Amino acid sequence: MDILRDLMFGFSVAMLPMNLLYCFIGVLVGTLIGVLPGIGPPAALSLLLPATFHVPPVSAVILLAGIMYGAMYGGSTTSILVNIPGEAASVVTCLDGYRMALQGRAGAALGISAFGSFIAGTASIFLLIFLAPTLAQFALRFGPPEYFSLMILGLSILVYLAKGSIVNALIMVCFGLLLGTVGLDPMTGVPRFVYKITTLMDGIGLVQIVIGLFGVSEVFLNVERTFKQEILKTKIRGLLPNREDWRRSIGPIGRGTVIGFFLGVIPGMSVVIPTFISYTLEKRLSKHPEKFGTGMIEGVAGPEAANNAASCGTLVPMLSLGIPTGAATALLLGALMIHGLRPGPLLITESPEVFWGVVASLYVGNVMLLILNLPLIPLWVKILKIPYHYLFPLILLFCIIGSYTTNNNPYDIIIMIIFGVIGYVMRKLDYEAAPLVLALVLGPIMENAVRRSLVISDGDFTVFFTRPISAFFLIAGLLILFSPLLLKKTRVSAELRAGEE
Amino acid sequence: MGEMRDPGAGFFPLLIGLVTGLLALIALVQSLREKKEINEATAPRSTEPFRWWNLVVISAALIAYALTLTTLGFVINTFLFMLILLKVIEPQTWKKAVLASLITAVTSDLFFNVLLGAQIPSGILGF
Amino acid sequence: MKINRLGTCICLFVLAVCVLGTTPAAAQDYPKGPIQLVVPFSSGGATDIFWRTLGEQFSKNLKANIAIVNKPGGGGIVGMSTVVTAKPDGYTLCAGNSDTLDITPLFTKDLPFDTINDLTYMVKVANFPQTLVVRTDSLFKTLDDVIAFARTNPKKLKASTPGFGTNPYMALQLLNYDAKAEIVPVNFTGGGENVTAVLGGHVDLGAVALPPVKSQVLAGKIRILAIFSKERHPLYPDIPTAYEKGYRQTLVDTGMGIVGPKGLPAEVIKKWEQVVQTTLKDPAVISAIHKFDFVPDYQTGDQYKKEIVDEFALFKKIISQSK
Numbered sequence: 039m040d041i042l043r044d045l046m047f048g049f050s051v052a053m054l055p056m057n058l059l060y061c062f063i064g065v066l067v068g069t070l071i072g073v074l075p076g077i078g079p080p081a082a083l084s085l086l087l088p089a090t091f092h093v094p095p096v097s098a099v100i101l102l103a104g105i106m107y108g109a110m111y112g113g114s115t116t117s118i119l120v121n122i123p124g125e126a127a128s129v130v131t132c133l134d135g136y137r138m139a140l141q142g143r144a145g146a147a148l149g150i151s152a153f154g155s156f157i158a159g160t161a162s163i164f165l166l167i168f169l170a171p172t173l174a175q176f177a178l179r180f181g182p183p184e185y186f187s188l189m190i191l192g193l194s195i196l197v198y199l200a201k202g203s204i205v206n207a208l209i210m211v212c213f214g215l216l217l218g219t220v221g222l223d224p225m226t227g228v229p230r231f232v233y234k235i236t237t238l239m240d241g242i243g244l245v246q247i248v249i250g251l252f253g254v255s256e257v258f259l260n261v262e263r264t265f266k267q268e269i270l271k272t273k274i275r276g277l278l279p280n281r282e283d284w285r286r287s288i289g290p291i292g293r294g295t296v297i298g299f300f301l302g303v304i305p306g307m308s309v310v311i312p313t314f315i316s317y318t319l320e321k322r323l324s325k326h327p328e329k330f331g332t333g334m335i336e337g338v339a340g341p342e343a344a345n346n347a348a349s350c351g352t353l354v355p356m357l358s359l360g361i362p363t364g365a366a367t368a369l370l371l372g373a374l375m376i377h378g379l380r381p382g383p384l385l386i387t388e389s390p391e392v393f394w395g396v397v398a399s400l401y402v403g404n405v406m407l408l409i410l411n412l413p414l415i416p417l418w419v420k421i422l423k424i425p426y427h428y429l430f431p432l433i434l435l436f437c438i439i440g441s442y443t444t445n446n447n448p449y450d451i452i453i454m455i456i457f458g459v460i461g462y463v464m465r466k467l468d469y470e471a472a473p474l475v476l477a478l479v480l481g482p483i484m485e486n487a488v489r490r491s492l493v494i495s496d497g498d499f500t501v502f503f504t505r506p507i508s509a510f511f512l513i514a515g516l517l518i519l520f521s522p523l524l525l526k527k528t529r530v531s532a533e534l535r536a537g538e539e
Numbered sequence: 540m541g542e543m544r545d546p547g548a549g550f551f552p553l554l555i556g557l558v559t560g561l562l563a564l565i566a567l568v569q570s571l572r573e574k575k576e577i578n579e580a581t582a583p584r585s586t587e588p589f590r591w592w593n594l595v596v597i598s599a600a601l602i603a604y605a606l607t608l609t610t611l612g613f614v615i616n617t618f619l620f621m622l623i624l625l626k627v628i629e630p631q632t633w634k635k636a637v638l639a640s641l642i643t644a645v646t647s648d649l650f651f652n653v654l655l656g657a658q659i660p661s662g663i664l665g666f
Numbered sequence: 667m668k669i670n671r672l673g674t675c676i677c678l679f680v681l682a683v684c685v686l687g688t689t690p691a692a693a694q695d696y697p698k699g700p701i702q703l704v705v706p707f708s709s710g711g712a713t714d715i716f717w718r719t720l721g722e723q724f725s726k727n728l729k730a731n732i733a734i735v736n737k738p739g740g741g742g743i744v745g746m747s748t749v750v751t752a753k754p755d756g757y758t759l760c761a762g763n764s765d766t767l768d769i770t771p772l773f774t775k776d777l778p779f780d781t782i783n784d785l786t787y788m789v790k791v792a793n794f795p796q797t798l799v800v801r802t803d804s805l806f807k808t809l810d811d812v813i814a815f816a817r818t819n820p821k822k823l824k825a826s827t828p829g830f831g832t833n834p835y836m837a838l839q840l841l842n843y844d845a846k847a848e849i850v851p852v853n854f855t856g857g858g859e860n861v862t863a864v865l866g867g868h869v870d871l872g873a874v875a876l877p878p879v880k881s882q883v884l885a886g887k888i889r890i891l892a893i894f895s896k897e898r899h900p901l902y903p904d905i906p907t908a909y910e911k912g913y914r915q916t917l918v919d920t921g922m923g924i925v926g927p928k929g930l931p932a933e934v935i936k937k938w939e940q941v942v943q944t945t946l947k948d949p950a951v952i953s954a955i956h957k958f959d960f961v962p963d964y965q966t967g968d969q970y971k972k973e974i975v976d977e978f979a980l981f982k983k984i985i986s987q988s989k
Contacts, residue, residue, distance in 0.1 A: 084708060084736070088718060181868035205566045212559040216552065222740065223548040225853045227773040227830040230548055234776050236747050239740030254601075261593045261628065305862050359865070360881045362858035368711065375877075376715050378957060382881025427631065428639060431624040434597070435617060435643065438604060439651060442659065446737050447744065451605035455598060462594075485551045486855070493852050494824050494868065 041167060048394025052402050057100050060093065061399050064101040065406050068108020073115045075253055075433075076245040076440025078125020079349065080365035082109040087373060095377035096392050100399040102373050106366055107159070107400065110349050111407045114151045114342055115418055118144055120433055122253030126244050127309040127345045129475050130317045132252050134330060134337030141333050144419050149278040150287050150335055151342040152411040158295040158343035159404040162350035165299055166357075167397060173303045174358040180304050182490035183502050187511035188304075189484035192311055194519040196473050198318045207473045210464075214477025217242055218485075225489055237449040244478060246441045246453040251471045253437050254458025257430050259465060278415070279335070287339035290320045294343030302351020305363040309348045310479045314472075316344035350400070357393060359383060596627050613652065613659040618644040696756055696934050697730035703924070704760045706745025708738040712794070712857075712877045716922065716958055717761045720791065723951050727941045741831070742766030743777060746925070750779045754927040756934035759788070764921035765833050768978035772985060773831045782975060786930040789942045790923035790965035790973070792955055796837045796894045797905075798825075799872045799879055801864055802887055809892040809911055812871065816847035823849045825871040826863040828856050834873035836981055837894045837918040843984050844913035864888060875920065876959045894918045901956055915980065921963070923970050935967045 051057065071082040082105050090098040113124030118135035131151065138147040180188075196211055197204065220231040221241030232238045279287065294316040301312040320336040321327045330337050352363040353370075360382030362368035374381045379389055386393045421429075441454040461471060495501040503509045604620050611619070621640035625631050631639075652659055703721060707713045714736060721732045737745030742763055752758035767781045779785075798809065806812045816823050827835040830853045838851050852869055854860045857878030864872035864879075865887060872879070872888075876899075882888040892908045893899055894916055908916040924938060945951055946962045955962050965973065 088734070091718070091722075178862065178866035181863065181866055203566075203569075205562055205569060209559065209562045209566060212555050212562060215555045216559070219552050219555070222774065224829055224855045226548050228548040229774060229776075230552060234778070236740060236744050236778050239743060240738070258594055258597070261597065262589055306859060355862075361862050361865070362856075365708075368856075368858060372711060372715050375712075375958070376719070380881050380884065383885035383887060384881065427625065427628060430628075431621050432643065434601065434624070435620065435647065438601070439647070439659070442608070443651075445739060445744070446659075446735060447739070448605045448608045451608070452602065455601045455605070458601075459598065489550075490852050490854070493850060496821075 044390065044394050045167065045398065047390070048396075048398035051096060051391050051395035052100065052398035057097050057395070057399065058402070060097045060101040061104045061403050062406055064104020065108035065111075065403050065410060068105035068110075069112040069407065069410060070108075071105070072109030072112025072124055074112075074440055075116050075122040075124060075437050076249045077109070077443060078113055078127065078245075078366075079106040079109040080369060081125075081245075081440075081444055082106070083366055083369040083373075087369060090373060091376065095374075095379055095389075096395050098373060098377055099370070099379075099392060099396050100403075102370055103396055103400055104403045104406075106349065106370070107346075107403050108407060110346060111152065111155055111411060113345075114155075114338075115148065116253075116436075118147045118151065118338070119418060119422055120253065120429075121256040122433065122437060123248050126248055126475075126479070127313050127348075129248055129252065129310065129472065130313045130341040131338055131345075133317070133472060134332070134334050137331065137333035138335065138338065139422065143333065144422060145415050146279040146283050146335065147338050148415045148418060149412070150283055150339045152408060152415075153279070154287065154291045154294070154339045154343040155346040156404055156408040157291055158298065158346040159350060160401065161295050162299045162347040163397065163400050163404070166350055166354055170354050170358045173300075173354050177303050177305055177355050178359070179507060181505075182487045182494060183505050183508040184511065185306070185487035186484055186491055187502055187508040187515070188307075189480050189487065191511045191515035191518070192315065192476070192480050193484070194515040195315055195318045196476055197519065198322055203468070206469050210469055210471070210474040211477040214474035215481040217247070217474075218478050218481030224486060235449075237447055237453070241482075242453055243441075243444055243450055244475075245444050246450050247457045247478065248475060249437045249441055250454040250457025250459075251461035251464070251474070253433065254454060255461030255465055257433060258458060258462040260426065261430065278412075283335050286335055289323075290316070290336045290340030291343040293319060294340035294345075295347040298344030298347030299351040302348030302363075303354045305355050305361055306483065307348075307352075308364065308479050308483070309345060309352065310476070312344040312348045313341040314476045316340040353400075356381065357385065357396070360385065593628050597624065600624055609660045614644045614648045617647060696931075696937055697728055699757065700731040700733050701728070701756070702733050702735055702758050704735050704737050704745045704749050704758070706737055706739070706742040706760060706766065707763075708736055712875075712958065713761070713763060713922070716792070716955075716960060719954055719958075720945070720951070723945045723948070724941055727945050728937070741770050741829075743770060743774075746781075746785075747778045749925070750784050750927055752927050754786070754929040754931075756926065756930055759924050759926045760785075762787075762921075762923050762925040764919075764923075764974060764977065765831070767925075768974050768981060769831050769833065769836055772978070772981055782971075782978065784928050785925040786928055786935065787967045787971035787974065788924045788926055788930070788935050789939045789967055790921055790963060790970040791942055791946070792922045792960045793895070793919035793963045794922070794958070794960045795876045795899055796834045796918050796920065797874055797876055797879065798837070798841070798891045798894070798908075799864060799874055799883075799888050800870070800891060801867060802889050804870070804889070806871070806891065807889075809906065809908065812849075812891060813845045813847055816845070816849050820848040821850050823847075823871060824852050824869045825849050825873050826860050826869040827851050827853050827873045828860045828875070829853050833918050833920045834860075834875060837916060838873040840894075840916040840918060840981075840984055841908060841913060843987065844908075844915045861888075880959055895961075899959075899961065901959065915984065919961075919963075921970075921973065922960070923965070939966050 067086065068082055071077050083102055086105055090101055093101060113128040114131045116122045116124045117128040117131040118139050121132050121136040123129045123132055135147045138144065220238055222229050222239050297316050298312040301307055302309065317337055317340060320340045321330045324336060352367050355361045355363050356367040356371060362371050371381050379392055437454060438451050441450045442448065444450060464471060491501055502512060600620055600623050604616055608616050618640045621643050622636055625636040625639060703717065705714050705717050718734055721734055725732045737748055739745065743766060746760050746766060749758055749760035771777055771781050800806050825838055827838060829835065835851055835853065838849060842849055854863055857875060860872060860874055861878050861882060863869050865882065879888055883890055890905050893905050894908050896907065896909050896917055898907055899905065943964050946964050952962055
């Protein structure tokens with residue numbers, strides 16, 4: 039088969055000693071950066087892009103792809119250990135991963151995260167190889183109406199994210215949506231909620247909000263009273279996932295991979311969204327949904343797989359069409375351009391060694407990451423043993439650095455602090471941060487989508503229903519919203535019948 | 540606000556505002572109804588004193604860090620930040636605090652600015 | 667003992683500050699040390715890559731290190747605002763894109779600074795052109811087709827842009843004005859979404875900067891109908907300009923230049939003008955610029971400023987008349 043031959047060719051390129059070295063450097067540096075709070079693949083890539091100038095083209099792309107992957111693997115580390123999302127997409131991992139760490143199961147969480155990412159990554163690469171061209175064409179059919187309907191679907195899933203009161207969760211959703219409107223309106227240039235503060239012109243940074251809401255607020259909570267030494271003294275029960283963990287995680291990993299990859303293909307789809315969907319799906323499918331949020335390993339395995347698969351998915355339009363799907367792929371495209379390569383439909387024919395070499399190196403990188411990360415687990419777990427009075431200033435320092443380096447703007451740190459306080463208050467009042475984050479990501483996409491759709495259709499609302507893909511998502515969304523009512527009816531009537539007998 | 544053909548910038552915020560208001564009312568009503576159960580639920584979690592001061596100091600230190608970063612530069616700022624937090628929250632000896640702060644400041648500078656090429660400012664003293 | 671050590675530390679500290687915090691170097695010896703060039707866009711974008719590549723060249727000719735710092739936000743305003751308040755000694759400069767300088771003030775009130783009067787315009791370096799494109803399978807084969815259709819069907823044609831107030835958006839509005847057509851802009855966010863919208867057939871036309879769309883053109887997926895520059899692009903001599911078709915006002919190139927805080931000494935400006943002029947004569951540099959589809963365009967500081975001021979006036983006129 040042609041593809042196999044090309045793949046072999048790709049491997050021959052990827053396995054060149056120089057490229058192997060670059061791959062290794064990439065994943066190593068990527069992991070280290072990814073571990074830092076708030077610095078995810080886009081930031082890691084932008085930090086290191088200048089360093090790739092003097093590197094030969096193929097190696098440069100391999101290096102950058104390695105960084106992207108590494109950053110993604112590393113992002114979950116801090117989420118699990120200290121409740122700080124390493125990147126926006128790792129927010130969901132905080133929910134159950136951190137709880138697992140508190141129960142002494144950090145090793146298992148980290149382990150399943152690494153394995154899940156590996157399995158998802160490998161599977162996605164194969165999906166990419168075989169499905170790239172078809173998927174890319176499919177992705178192009180996503181226009182503003184399709185995005186809107188997809189976002190509606192996403193919002194309807196939000197209802198299931200809530201652990202506690204649904205009303206509170208909805209309020210958080212509204213708050214998130216509102217926060218998403220801050221900044222210059224992209225369609226008319228009108229400043230909204232900017233109040234002449236320059237930093238806010240592009241909106242409030244997701245990274246700063248997330249670090250503040252999760253990481254900084256966690257520090258505040260722990261510092262209220264003399265440090266609860268119980269957190270740290272919990273015995274570390276096993277460093278790797280045990281058989282029971284694996285049994286429970288295989289399903290979520292599989293589902294997460296599928297969700298992540300296919301959603302990641304859609305241009306402009308944030309990598310965050312598939313992780314939320316995976317989490318909610320696992321919660322829905324679980325026999326103990328109420329336990330989610332207390333340390334269920336499915337809540338770590340699924341989203342981490344989705345995360346990795348989605349990153350791979352974003353490469354599909356980039357490699358086959360030359361279209362950037364998000365910040366990370368835009369940077370990769372930029373890198374290709376600097377090196378004189380021309381990303382786009384011609385890349386695969388003009389520079390097959392680049393295309394296939396990169397694809398092969400993705401696989402190599404994945405393997406390297408697994409080998410790299412597993413031995414690091416005991417090291418990470420040891421970090422938890424650092425006395426909290428040394429640990430928390432370090433945590434705060436890394437939060438600061440993560441917030442600052444996104445835009446080199448010191449006022450971003452202030453935003454982080456503000457959201458740290460807000461997050462603290464929210465935790466006290468039983469408001470959850472997760473729905474807010476999802477709404478923050480979904481809101482702008484949804485709003486822009488609906489407005490553009492209406493401009494294109496001249497104000498005709500039926501456009502959302504007449505286009506097949508859009509209609510599909512809308513109906514799915516409505517079904518999901520109303521399914522509990524349907525299910526409740528059957529459960530209630532079953533109980534009634536049981537009671538009567 | 541714009542018309543249907545071209546929804547304006549104010550449309551979405553207004554919509555959200557309305558929904559939020561509605562939800563807030565619902566929440567209010569719910570909480571009023573639950574008032575009777577509140578007393579049993581709010582047993583204090585811990586008998587330890589609530590240390591307001593800690594939160595204030597940390598917040599102040601964070602804000603100060605943000606404001607002085609460009610003037611003092613990364614290394615000095617980090618050093619002072621760590622020092623303050625280590626001395627005030629759970630007081631360590633001067634020796635330990637200074638040493639830890641110094642090590643942290645220097646290694647992070649090496650790691651971020653030198654190794655990674657981040658652009659964290661150097662401040663007026665040039666480092 | 668403790669007080670003595672503390673006292674010594676303080677003295678050393680003060681001494682260090684005095685020694686190191688010297689007054690700015692005399693302008694004649696410019697540049698004496700590294701120069702910080704703020705690129706008010708995010709790393710990896712076309713603008714950033716351009717400046718990084720050129721920055722290296724300028725470094726060589728200036729004999730000083732140029733450190734690029736990315737400060738994205740507000741279409742360039744955030745980064746630029748940090749330079750406006752910097753010391754006018756020539757060691758903190760900003761890479762200026764014309765959209766930030768003459769389009770943003772048109773649409774956004776209450777900017778933290780005045781782009782025309784609070785900056786020193788130092789030198790212009792290059793342009794990158796804007797184009798009007800369609801998907802290759804579109805019925806429109808030339809610009810004339812489009813205009814003819816648009817005139818008889820007002821508000822029916824939709825053209826994607828990378829955002830409100832960007833150069834392609836302005837180009838579209840100018841075209842509407844010149845051709846007395848009413849093509850409706852649909853504003854996306856950035857070149858990526860823009861190109862995707864055209865490729866996916868969600869809009870009829872696209873107003874796009876040249877770099878993002880080039881690979882699609884070469885692959886035969888997108889056709890460029892016209893370029894909005896005054897002269898035909900050296901690399902694409904087959905593509906007509908809107909200007910030659912009679913649309914005299916539709917001239918929108920994104921100009922790339924360097925600006926600094928108000929009050930920069932003349933020697934600093936002169937030095938930069940010299941260096942840029944020399945660098946742009948180098949054929950290797952020219953071909954590197956061409957690789958990005960940019961067109962080198964050296965202008966002195968005064969010429970640069972005049973260009974921006976004139977463009978601003980033109981845009982202002984068109985926008986107020988099309989309301």
